[in-house]
Each structure stands twice: as structure tokens, then as C-alpha cells.
Amino acid sequence: MTDLSIHAPDPSQRLWRRLRSEYFASPLGSILTLVCVAILGLLIWWVLDWALFRATFEADARAAECRANGGACWAVIANRWRLIMFGIYPYDEQWRSALACVIVIATVVLSCLPRMWGIIRLAAIWLFAALAFYILMKGGALGLSRVSEEQWGGLALTLFLFVSTVVIGMPLAVMLALMRRSEMPVIARVTGLFIDAIRSLPLLAILFTFAVVLPFVLPAMLTGEKLYRVIVGLAIFFAAYQAEIIRGGLQGTASGQEEAAKALGIPYRYRISRIVLPQAFRLALPATINQIVITFMETSLVVVVGFVELLAAGNAAYNTGEWKFAYVEVYVFISAIYFTFVFGLSRYGAYLERRMNVGRR
Amino acid sequence: MTTIPFWRRKKIRRQVLQGAFLAAIAAILIIGATTAQRNLSAQGISSGFGFLWRATGWEMGTSLLRTSPGDPYWWFIFNGILNTLLMGFVGLFCATLLGLVIGLARSSKNAPARLLGTIYIEIFRNIPLIVQLFFWYAVVTQLPNPRNAIQIGHVMLTGRGLHFPGLNVTVLSAVVAIAIMIAALFVILWIAVARRFGRVESARRRLLGLGVLVTGILGAAVALSWGRIPETPLVSLPELRGLNIRGGFQLRPEIYALAFAITVYGAAYIGEIVRGGFKSVGRGQVEAAQALGLSPWRVFSRVRMPLAVRAMLPILINQYVWLIKATTLGIAVGFSDFFMVIAGSITHSGQTLELIGILMAGFLIINFSLAAVLNRVNRAIALKGKQIGVAQ
Numbered sequence: 001m002t003d004l005s006i007h008a009p010d011p012s013q014r015l016w017r018r019l020r021s022e023y024f025a026s027p028l029g030s031i032l033t034l035v036c037v038a039i040l041g042l043l044i045w046w047v048l049d050w051a052l053f054r055a056t057f058e059a060d061a062r063a064a065e066c067r068a069n070g071g072a073c074w075a076v077i078a079n080r081w082r083l084i085m086f087g088i089y090p091y092d093e094q095w096r097s098a099l100a101c102v103i104v105i106a107t108v109v110l111s112c113l114p115r116m117w118g119i120i121r122l123a124a125i126w127l128f129a130a131l132a133f134y135i136l137m138k139g140g141a142l143g144l145s146r147v148s149e150e151q152w153g154g155l156a157l158t159l160f161l162f163v164s165t166v167v168i169g170m171p172l173a174v175m176l177a178l179m180r181r182s183e184m185p186v187i188a189r190v191t192g193l194f195i196d197a198i199r200s201l202p203l204l205a206i207l208f209t210f211a212v213v214l215p216f217v218l219p220a221m222l223t224g225e226k227l228y229r230v231i232v233g234l235a236i237f238f239a240a241y242q243a244e245i246i247r248g249g250l251q252g253t254a255s256g257q258e259e260a261a262k263a264l265g266i267p268y269r270y271r272i273s274r275i276v277l278p279q280a281f282r283l284a285l286p287a288t289i290n291q292i293v294i295t296f297m298e299t300s301l302v303v304v305v306g307f308v309e310l311l312a313a314g315n316a317a318y319n320t321g322e323w324k325f326a327y328v329e330v331y332v333f334i335s336a337i338y339f340t341f342v343f344g345l346s347r348y349g350a351y352l353e354r355r356m357n358v359g360r361r
Numbered sequence: 362m363t364t365i366p367f368w369r370r371k372k373i374r375r376q377v378l379q380g381a382f383l384a385a386i387a388a389i390l391i392i393g394a395t396t397a398q399r400n401l402s403a404q405g406i407s408s409g410f411g412f413l414w415r416a417t418g419w420e421m422g423t424s425l426l427r428t429s430p431g432d433p434y435w436w437f438i439f440n441g442i443l444n445t446l447l448m449g450f451v452g453l454f455c456a457t458l459l460g461l462v463i464g465l466a467r468s469s470k471n472a473p474a475r476l477l478g479t480i481y482i483e484i485f486r487n488i489p490l491i492v493q494l495f496f497w498y499a500v501v502t503q504l505p506n507p508r509n510a511i512q513i514g515h516v517m518l519t520g521r522g523l524h525f526p527g528l529n530v531t532v533l534s535a536v537v538a539i540a541i542m543i544a545a546l547f548v549i550l551w552i553a554v555a556r557r558f559g560r561v562e563s564a565r566r567r568l569l570g571l572g573v574l575v576t577g578i579l580g581a582a583v584a585l586s587w588g589r590i591p592e593t594p595l596v597s598l599p600e601l602r603g604l605n606i607r608g609g610f611q612l613r614p615e616i617y618a619l620a621f622a623i624t625v626y627g628a629a630y631i632g633e634i635v636r637g638g639f640k641s642v643g644r645g646q647v648e649a650a651q652a653l654g655l656s657p658w659r660v661f662s663r664v665r666m667p668l669a670v671r672a673m674l675p676i677l678i679n680q681y682v683w684l685i686k687a688t689t690l691g692i693a694v695g696f697s698d699f700f701m702v703i704a705g706s707i708t709h710s711g712q713t714l715e716l717i718g719i720l721m722a723g724f725l726i727i728n729f730s731l732a733a734v735l736n737r738v739n740r741a742i743a744l745k746g747k748q749i750g751v752a753q
Contacts, residue, residue, distance in 0.1 A: 022470070022471070022472055023471065023472065023473070025470070029470070029471055032469075032471050032473075032474055033471055033472075033473050033474075036471065036473035036474045036476075036477050037473050039477060040473060040476065040477060043480075183375075184375050184378060184379050184382075185379075186379040186382060186383060187378075187379055187382050190382070190383075190386065197721065197725070200721075200724055200725050200728045200729070201686075201720075201721060201724055202686035202687070202689040202700065202724065203686075204689045204690065204692065204700060205689065205700055205703075205720055205721075205724070208700075208704055209717060212704075212707070212708075213707065213713050213717060216396075216397060216400050216713050217393040217394075217396055217397045217400075217713070217714070218392075218393065218396060219392065219396050297488075297489035297490070298489070300489040300491050300492060301489075301491055301690075303491065303693065304491075304690075304692055304693050311489075311491060311492055311495065315495065325503070327496070327499040327500075327503070328496075328499075328500075331492065331495065331496040331499070334492055335488045335492055335496075338487065338488050338489055338492060339484075339487045339488055342487040342488075343483065343487045346487070
């Protein structure tokens with residue numbers, strides 16, 4: 001009797017075969033699988049138990065109650081989220097801070113859409129967003145009361161630092177990249193030296209220089225608010241790295257393109273802005289997004305020169321009064337915010353990379 | 362002959378442009394220098410590097426060698442550089458080991474292991490290092506007080522630090538002993554892998570390595586006995602006395618919080634680099650090795666690993682330079698590294714320009730020498746010519 005089912009194995013057998021080849025291929029592999037599954041299971045159980053099953057969620061729960069439950073004390077977040085999100089911004093005006101955050105996030109999302117890519121379009125929406133953000137946060141116009149920069153804080157400050165760094169740093173980076181490959185040796189050398197010097201310094205040293213040392217070295221009329229000085233420092237740091245990325249893109253662009261444009265007598269500014277730079281940016285896009293993501297994480301360093309951004313506000317949230325033990329919850333909350341932005345942006349970068357590779361093949 | 366007006370001639374225009382560029386930079390520098398000079402004289406501070414020999418008058422916190430407020434600035438700065446190098450070395454070493462494990466897990470055939478690696482990388486790579494540092498610092502400083510110390514054998518873990526048995530020797534001799542041991546290990550490694558020793562037969566090579574090892578141990582022992590503090594037992598154990606732990610060797614929380622944060626964060630990036638390296642090894646090479654009947658371990662250690670390392674090293678160099686710079690985050694938790702000493706010196710002495718200059722020069726030298734050494738290694742192990750096509 002012939003068994004026809006050999007040629008069409010039933011699904012359970014196929015699953016078993018797959019399991020065996022992937023998970024239990026060798027004795028060592030089986031042990032590895034078991035150990036990893038055990039670790040995963042423990043991790044999942046441990047996190048769920050802590051964060052959900054034994055956690056305290058009531059906003060008006062006291063610290064002692066949380067401790068008795070043994071799990072996560074989300075009450076600290078419920079109690080202090082306004083401090084973490086908005087810092088010491090005047091309490092009744094915090095809607096302005098929230099609206100400013102929404103505008104910035106919407107603008108970031110908007111500029112991720114390929115149809116918005118174009119210097120003029122991007123510049124227009126970013127200019128609008130910057131203006132709206134500034135008026136909302138600072139006030140003094142449209143009937144909004146004035147809030148000084150020293151009171152900005154929390155997520156709004158983090159976003160502000162990030163966005164202004166990129167918006168100021170990007171043109172600066174293009175300029176530095178073009179200067180570095182300039183045909184004029186003095187300009188190229190000096191720019192190269194400048195970029196290398198900035199890149200060899202840690203960001204903290206640059207932040208410290210701009211926040212603390214600069215007022216000492218610059219005449220009084222040239223030193224603005226500490227916040228703006230720090231942004232300039234961040235932007236220069238970003239620009240130094242981004243300039244190298246753009247330079248890589250410029251080198252990757254076929255030199256024939258530029259030569260052809262030159263032969264046609266197209267002036268330098270059009271040659272660069274219409275022919276060379278768009279191609280260079282296309283090539284440099286994945287690395288650029290990566291750099292932007294890193295910049296977003298790096299803005300958290302301003303806590304060291306005394307700004308109450310997301311991280312510092314979080315530190316303040318658990319460091320006062322009865323909540324001193326609840327630091328894990330606060331850091332989990334802050335980490336979740338950072339994670340959402342960074343993970344989203346880097347996934348987007350990966351998507352772009354795939355998309356562009358497909359387009360070129 | 363038509364004459365072009367001189368301002369439209371390319372050569373002249375370029376020279377004028379470059380002249381203006383240089384003049385602008387010179388103007389910025391001069392304005393900065395004169396303003397600084399004026400501010401300095403208003404505070405009664407003279408410029409120059411003479412201050413380096415003045416006593417600091419403040420405590421340094423953590424230092425490898427003994428420091429006191431009476432020590433001069435240059436000694437503090439030197440200790441700061443030592444701290445940065447130590448933290449950098451420890452961070453790089455641990456991050457590379459952990460990163461290798463993570464990268465291998467990520468590129469393994471085993472799905473649960475891959476998943477674990479992915480979870481690790483996605484969590485630790487997408488949260489800023491300073492957030493992680495603050496978190497670990499909060500964890501270690503909220504450990505129990507010395508009375509309720511977590512104790513494993515003679516190792517005690519408290520909120521104020523990690524205490525473990527130490528030798529009663531001067532710090533200098535301990536450092537010298539460790540340096541001798543590390544040098545010996547490097548020489549042994551060199552003998553094992555360098556082409557120069559390839560022709561020496563393996564038995565003699567092994568003997569040579571053993572000789573170096575014995576010399577290293579003897580040298581370290583001599584250094585330790587020379588630096589022994591008289592009239593104390595050789596090994597000192599930490600024990601609870603009153604409200605604090607005395608004796609033994611104490612590691613302060615900021616040190617291991619920082620080392621841990623750098624290790625965990627750096628490993629996430631290095632893990633990705635390792636995975637990329639393994640991915641770039643052509644599948645054909647591995648299959649060829651398998652077809653030749655090499656054991657899985659040999660396929661890994663003789664084919665996959667060497668090829669992957671060659672592909673990884675250039676990117677790793679960048680990552681290492683970055684990690685060394687990341688040690689400056691120690692200032693956030695109070696680890697007195699190079700940057701923190703410089704920042705403290707600026708606030709105490711006011712010698713802003715000189716100290717910033719030292720800071721820049723220091724980091725330039727550290728980064729440049731690290732990159733130079735690793736680039737040399739890279740050139741040494743790179744495959745010459747078109748021996749092999751490492752898939753990109």
C-alpha cells in the first residue's frame with residue numbers, strides 16, 4: 001500500500017520540522033534555545049508583574065501605599081507629569097507649551113513626507129513652525145503674556161533645542177561642506193581644521209564653552225541668553241558632523257554632472273543648488289537621518305549646563321518629598337518618550353534607505 | 362587687447378576672498394582675546410600657564426594617585442587624564458566583549474537568541490546615554506546603607522560604594538604592577554599572532570610566551586612588594602566599623618555607574634557593528650569552509666571571525682573614539698575625569714582660555730593616538746589587493 005501523504009506532509013509535521021531545524025538543530029542549539037526562552041519568559045513575566053499586576057495606578061495614591069503594593073508606582077507620574085512635560089512653565093499657561101510641542105511634532109512628521117522635500121517647502125513649514133513655537137512659548141504678542149526663556153522646560157525645551165539645532169545646523173553644514181571642498185586652499189584648509197577640531201571635542205566641552213566660557217570671551221553686546229548660546233553650540237556641533245556627511249554625498253555625486261553644468265556656463269550658485277546638492281542630499285539621506293536621531297538624544301546633555309529639559313525635570317519629579325524611591329518609574333517614563341521619538345525616526349530612516357535602494361536598482 | 366577690470370579677474374577675486382576670510386577669523390580671534398584679557402585683568406588674573414604650578418585648594422573626588430588640595434593644577438589635570446583613560450579603557454573593553462556577545466546573538470541561527478539580541482539593542486540604543494547613566498546612578502546610590510550591606514563573601518555592596526579586599530600597597534605600585542601585567546599580555550598576544558613570529562616553531566613560541574608571562578608576574582610582584590605599606594597585613598578586608606565600612610578597597614558609585622552605562626550603551630552600538638561585520642562575510646566563504654569539512658568552531662574562528670573583524674574595524678575605530686569622548690558624561694554624576702577637572706579649574710582659577718586650550722589639545726591627542734593605533738592595526742590586518750572580495 002502506498003502512502004500518498006508523504007508527498008503532502010500535514011502542516012503539523014512541517015511545523016515540527018521547522019522547529020527542529022531552527023530551534024533544536026544540535027544539542028548546543030537546543031540548550032541555547034531553552035536558556036533564551038527561559039530568559040525571555042522571566043523577563044516578560046517580571047516586567048508585566050512589576051508594571052501591571054502589582055502596580056499602583058491611582059493618581060491620589062500616597063507613596064506608602066505604592067511601597068506596600070511592591071510593583072510600579074505610576075502614581076508618581078500621574079502626580080508629576082506636568083512637571084516632567086512642561087518644567088517650571090507657569091501653570092496656567094502650560095496649554096501653550098503643549099500646543100507648541102504638538103506643532104513641532106506635526107512639523108517633523110510633515111517634513112518626513114517625501115512630497116514635502118524641497119528647500120522652499122521645507123524652509124516655509126519650518127519657518128512657520130519656528131515662529132508659531134516662539135510666539136506660543138515666549139508670548140508678548142497676540143495677547144499672550146510674556147514667559148522668559150528661563151522658565152521653559154520639560155519636553156517643550158527638549159523639542160525646541162532639537163528643532164533649532166537641526167534648523168540652524170543644516171544650512172551651516174551645507175556651507176561648511178561647500179567651503180571644505182572649495183577650490184580656494186585657504187578657505188578649504190581652515191574649514192577642514194575647524195570641522196576636525198569640533199569633531200574631536202566631546203559635545204559636553206562645547207556646551208560648557210558656549211554656556212560658561214563664551215560670555216567671558218565675547219563682548220557683552222554679542223552674548224545673548226544662555227539658551228541661545230547653547231543652541232548655537234549644539235548647531236555648530238551638529239553642523240561639523242553633518243558637513244562630513246554632506247561632503248560624502250558630494251563626493252558620491254558623479255563629477256561629470258558638475259562639469260557639464262560648468263561647461264554650459266551655469267553659474268556656481270545654480271550649479272550647486274539645483275544640480276549637485278539635491279543629488280548629494282539624496283545619497284546622504286540615511287546618514288543624515290541617523291545624525292538627526294543622534295542629535296535628538298544628545299540634546300539631553302544640556303542638563304549638565306543647568307537646563308530643566310525632559311531629563312532634569314524628571315530628576316526633579318522624583319527627587320522631592322516622598323517620591324524619592326520612585327526613580328525607576330520616572331526614568332521609564334522619560335525613556336519611553338525618548339524611545340518613541342528615536343525609534344520612530346530611525347525606523348523611518350531604515351524605510352527610506354530601503355525605498356531608495358529599490359529605486360536605484 | 363581687452364582688459365578685464367581687476368575685480369572680475371578670477372585669480373584676484375579669489376585672493377581677495379581668501380584674504381577677507383582670514384581677516385574675519387583674525388578679527389574674531391583678536392576680539393575674543395582682547396575681551397578675555399580685559400575681563401581677566403578686571404578680576405586680577407594674569408594670563409599664561411604659570412597657574413599650573415599653583416595649589417588648587419579643592420578636593421578632586423576620585424583619583425588613581427593621591428591628590429590633595431595642596432597639589433598643583435597640573436597634577437590634578439594629569440590625574441583627570443588618567444581617569445578618562447582608565448574609564449575609556451574599561452568602557453571600551455567591556456563594551457566590546459558585551460557587544461560581541463550581542464552581535465553574535467543577533468546574527469545567530471537561533472531565533473530566540475536573535476530576539477533577545479534585538480530587544481537589547483532596540484532598548485539600549487534608543488535611549489540617550491545620560492538618561493541611562495542617571496538611572497544606573499540612582500540604582501547604585503539607593504542601595505542599602507553600610508549597616509545592611511549586600512554581602513557576598515568579602516565583597517560588600519552599599520549605596521556608598523563597592524568594597525572588596527585590597528592589598529596594602531601604594532596606589533602607584535599597584536598601577537605599575539597592573540601596567541606590567543597588561544604589557545606582558547600584549548607581548549604574548551603579539552608573539553601569538555604577529556607574522557614576524559610565524560616562522561618560529563610553535564613549541565619555541567610557546568616557551569617564549571611562558572617566559573614573558575613569568576617575567577610579567579615576577580615584575581608585578583616586585584612592584585607590589587616595593588610599594589607595600591609597612592606594618593600592615595598584606596591583604597586588607599573590608600569590615601563594618603560603626604556606621605561605615607573600613608579597610609579593603611572602595612570603588613565609588615559614580616565610577617561603576619558610569620562604567621556600566623558606557624558598557625551597556627556602547628555594547629548596543631558595537632553589537633550592531635559586529636552584526637554588520639558578520640553579515641558582510643560572503644556566504645560562499647563559509648560554505649566553502651564547511652565543504653572542506655572544518656568543524657563549526659574552526660569555521661567560526663578561522664573563517665567567519667577574521668573576515669568579520671576586517672570588515673568591522675574601520676567602523677569600530679569611530680565608535681571607540683566616540684566612547685572615549687562619552688566618558689565626559691561623568692561630570693553629571695561627579696566622576697572627576699579630564700573634562701570635570703578642567704571645568705572645575707576654570708571656575709576656580711579663571712584661566713579660561715589656557716584651560717580650554719589644554720582640554721582641546723588633550724582630546725585631540727587622545728583621539729588622534731587611539732585612531733592612529735587602530736588604523737595601524739587595520740592596515741596590518743587588511744587583506745592586500747584583491748585577494749578576496751568581502752561582500753559589502
